[in-house]
Amino acid sequence: MDRNFIRSLQLPFLLLDLLLLNTIFLFTKHYITDSSQDDVFSNRIFYWLIINTTWLAASWIGQIYSYERLGTFHRYFKGTYRAYFAWTFLTLVGTFLLREILPLSRVFAYSTIIIFAGALLVARLFYLAIHTWVRAKGGLRRRVLILGYNKVAEKLATYLESEELSVRIEGFVDDLRKPTNHAKYKIFPGIKDTLEIARQQGVTEIYSTIMPENNSAVYGMMQQADKDLIRFRIVPDFSYFINRPVHVDYLFELPILSVRKEPLQEVLNRLNKRAFDVVVSLGVTILILSWLVPLLGIIIYLQSPGPVFFVQKRSGLDNQPFNCFKFRSMTVNKESDSKQATKNDARVTRIGRFMRKTSLDEFPQFLNVLFGQMSIVGPRPHMLKHTIEYASMEDQYMIRQFLKPGITGWAQVNGYRGEITELRHIQKRVEYDLWYLENWSLSLDLKIMFLTVYNVFKGEENAY
Numbered sequence: 001m002d003r004n005f006i007r008s009l010q011l012p013f014l015l016l017d018l019l020l021l022n023t024i025f026l027f028t029k030h031y032i033t034d035s036s037q038d039d040v041f042s043n044r045i046f047y048w049l050i051i052n053t054t055w056l057a058a059s060w061i062g063q064i065y066s067y068e069r070l071g072t073f074h075r076y077f078k079g080t081y082r083a084y085f086a087w088t089f090l091t092l093v094g095t096f097l098l099r100e101i102l103p104l105s106r107v108f109a110y111s112t113i114i115i116f117a118g119a120l121l122v123a124r125l126f127y128l129a130i131h132t133w134v135r136a137k138g139g140l141r142r143r144v145l146i147l148g149y150n151k152v153a154e155k156l157a158t159y160l161e162s163e164e165l166s167v168r169i170e171g172f173v174d175d176l177r178k179p180t181n182h183a184k185y186k187i188f189p190g191i192k193d194t195l196e197i198a199r200q201q202g203v204t205e206i207y208s209t210i211m212p213e214n215n216s217a218v219y220g221m222m223q224q225a226d227k228d229l230i231r232f233r234i235v236p237d238f239s240y241f242i243n244r245p246v247h248v249d250y251l252f253e254l255p256i257l258s259v260r261k262e263p264l265q266e267v268l269n270r271l272n273k274r275a276f277d278v279v280v281s282l283g284v285t286i287l288i289l290s291w292l293v294p295l296l297g298i299i300i301y302l303q304s305p306g307p308v309f310f311v312q313k314r315s316g317l318d319n320q321p322f323n324c325f326k327f328r329s330m331t332v333n334k335e336s337d338s339k340q341a342t343k344n345d346a347r348v349t350r351i352g353r354f355m356r357k358t359s360l361d362e363f364p365q366f367l368n369v370l371f372g373q374m375s376i377v378g379p380r381p382h383m384l385k386h387t388i389e390y391a392s393m394e395d396q397y398m399i400r401q402f403l404k405p406g407i408t409g410w411a412q413v414n415g416y417r418g419e420i421t422e423l424r425h426i427q428k429r430v431e432y433d434l435w436y437l438e439n440w441s442l443s444l445d446l447k448i449m450f451l452t453v454y455n456v457f458k459g460e461e462n463a464y
Contacts, residue, residue, distance in 0.1 A: 010065040013127065020119040021055060022048075024112055032108045047104055050094045051087075051112065058087040061447040073131055077124050084120060086450075088113055142167045145198050147218070148209035149174035149187055152237045156207060157185060170201045192217060195224055205231045263440045264403065272442060277376050281369040289363060296327055296351070296360070303349045306332040309364055314381035319401045322373040324381055325364035329355050340386075340419050358456055365407045377445040378406025379433040380417070390426050397426070400433040410436040410444075413451040 029044055062083035063069060069079045095109060144160060146153045149172040160167045171186035173194045188197045191210070198206060206225060211234070212218040218234075225232035238246050238257070247261040263269050297308040310328040313321045329352025330336065330345070341348065341356070348356065355361040368374040374381070379400040382390065391397045411417070411432035420426055436444070 009070055009127075009130075010067075013070070013123070014059070014065050016123055016126075017055070017059070017120065018052065020123060021051060021116055024115045024119060025051065028108055028111045028115070032105060032111060043104055044108070047095065047109070051091055054090040054094065055083075055087050058083040058090060060443060061450055062086065063443060070127075073124075073128050076127060080120055080124060084117060089454075142205055143201065143203045144169050144205045144207060145188075145194070145201065145203040146172045146207050146209065147174075147191065147194055147221075148172065149176065149183065150209055150237075152209045152235060153207075154184075156209065156235055160207075170203055173197055191215065194221055195228060195230070198225075198230055199228065203230060205233065207233050207235055209235045209237065211236065260399075260434070260438050262402065262437060264437075269440070273375065273440075273445070274372075276442060276445065277369050280376055281366040284363070284366045285370065289366065292360075292363060296355070299351050300328055300349070303351050304328075304331045310336070310361075312336070313384050314405065315384060315387040315401060316373055316381060317401065317404045319387070319398065321384055322368070322381075324374075324405075325367055327355055327361040327364060328352070329361045342419055359408075359452075362407055369407065373404070375404040375406050377408055377410075377436075377448045378403045379409050379429075379436070380412060381405035386420075390420075393423055394426050394430050396430050396434060400430060400437070403433075403437055408448060408452040409433060410448055413448050413455060 025044075025048055059065065062079050064076065064079040064083050069076045091109075091113065095104060144167055146156060146169065153172055157169050157172075161169060169185050171188055172183065173188045173191055175189065175191050176187065190197075194206065197203075206221070208218055208221070210218055212222075222232045245259075247258045249256045249258070249261075264273065293308070300308050307328060310326045310330070311323050312326070314324040316322040329349060330341070330347040331349060333347050335347075352361070365374055366376075369376055387397075387401075409432070411429040414432055416425065416429045416432060420429075
């Protein structure tokens, strides 16, 4: 589907969902009464604010109206119901915590939640109808011919048919020495006859996976295609010298290739992330650490005499070492800078076991965030000794040092935290950390923070 058309659906579908939610609220408010409450109207208005705010938060964190979600029905549907379950959880938790000042009929609250699930299903079926209509409408049809039959051409055909609703692939054109029977689309013989084939098939676009340098006839095709009002596009294959996806940027008219995109290389993104870090960590320092430090400090000292904080050199941005702060969760020992915490580790104190299970021991790192040494979200920092070891085990390990280390990270919320006992553990952490580096956004940071809190309440097997 045309990208601009998909983006034009983002706001209407957000408004449609909000309209459905508020219509359901008004319906249940009208038909479900509760005479036992003195101030039902104001309570339900407050509930109205909760359900709208939490839906906006859940849909924003889940990015269900993004281009990537709206591009295909199954991604949109899957993202919607992930957001719905998050919304349900937030709504129920909010009403439970405020039950003393917000008494509500359970039937009223549950009815709103259940009916909204059905309404979302109807809205997604409506989206599917639009999706099908665009595919079927002849006026929006783009007829594509792919020049060359190879792995890149097959991949291109798959991507076009899955991402672009208005595309119809007419086939491939190639000079095959041996006929093939497993191609999904027809293979027309004769590269020199490409434009004639395009005219016969009513093609509007030609994608060439054959470079002009490899076949000089492509230059002539490009010029003639313009005269025939056929759009001609070239799909370069970088796999000859880079066996992985590449990111293309431009410095004026010069194309610049890099093996990854890094959103945090942009100054504005770095400023936004830093401002977010400062605001959140300052709030945590004032509202939580101000009383948590003396409270836990007394308990830590009574159970195991020694310093309240555990300060350790760890690898930071650009592999520069910094002093990482934690609440001390172990007895004072000589192995703290070389040996990881293990399951049922005898060094861990009773309060330390609780702090590690709930991640309370990491809270002093909000001070590291304020000092600019860490971010709230990023790759977890490792001991200097372990950084050297892991870098020798995994070739891409050091790439994660392009980012500030974080209190929590994408690898951690996906289950990769705690003790590293085999190569696969560090490989998966690096994989998730590099995905975060290439896909950073403030909404992703918020999502990771939400999942971190959720995992603490749910309980994590590797938190010890």
